[in-house]
Amino acid sequence: MKLICTACSESYPSDLAVQRCSCGEPVELELIRASIEHGNVWERFGGFFPYLSKEHIRNFSLGEGNTPIVEIPSLSQQLDNQIFFKNETQNPTWSFKDRGTLTGVVRAVKLGFSRIGTVSTGNMAASVSAYGARAGLETTVLVRQDIPEEKIYPILIHGSRLIEVDAHFGEIYRKSLEIGERKGIYFINSDDPFRVEGYKTIGFEIADYFSFNPEIDYIVVPTGSGGLLRGIMKAFRELKASELIREIPEFIAVQAEGCSPIVSAFEKGLDEVGSIDNPETIAGAIADPSPPSGNEILRILKKGGRAIAVSDNEILEAQDMLAREGLFVQPASAASLAAVKKLREDGMRDKRIICILTGSGLKVPSAAEKIVKKREKLKIQKTSIDNLEKIL
């Protein structure tokens, strides 16, 4: 099998630890054609993961994937579109990152690495730390200096080595790959080709749920580095190449206004994504100031699809709407519903839409606090035991 550049089509043998093309753009594993078996998502779609054995799943999986798709008719009605939610909060470390971490860890082990790492402050750091512990690998997490304290312990608890680096996020990303190569550390970063491979399972599960005739108009994807959107897209491309579906749905990449380099480039019709100096948003999980797969996202969206930005207020409002329906997601995830709401205001009607709810609300307690404090009635009441009956 080959790794192929998403931009210039240069190819590399897949037994080399190539993570980016010499032209600077991301590489991906060549398109795989397969058929479908029985079992869980890794088994059913095993043909699309020829590098993954049953042994790998037994040794490294924490039960990622197989997440529910939830339809909430009242929200669909309110927003004049049929909306389905892919609930990725139900993964082992409460975000979709686990799907790609599993394939990334297998990749690292197969290449003979005993040390892995990642560059992240949030969900990916927690995920790689958990899977690193599961696999018995030495795990290094590189973060920026301004990491909030609430994010530190979910990383350290798995025994990872946590290093604060005084640099921009994009710089740490590039350096990690360079140093990793010399030091024998496989950095499973945001758009590592095998991390992206794992994300394909989301696309397979969606197609499966709709019996391979999804007739979906849009898949709405909260987008930071671009890895997630690339993975779901690759799943649909492979299903089409295997003649299992007829149409590839269009994608909507959603970013937060306070950090939307992909949206800016898309709106200006550019081929290359620039970088943002001071990202400022409550949706930290999608605030990637220089998205390493940004140009590839532009290449994908140009063939059909769009990119939109939503404000922090719109995000919090959407998070509130979802919470009122029983879904507690983090701000980055609520951005998907915020985008649908915004598009509806621009006249979008009667579309079938999938919103990817990427991660759990428990990850960002401060956002929940903001929402609750805005709602008058949500307070703790106190009473003596004698007075309890009266206030009830």
Ligand SMILES: *Cc1c(COP(=O)(O)O)cnc(C)c1O
């Ligand atoms: C990582 C992440 C994203 C964005 O994924 P990318 O692959 O970086 O585009 C979106 N939402 C949440 C909750 C995440 O953790």
Ligand SMILES: [Zn+2]
């Ligand atoms: Zn290239």
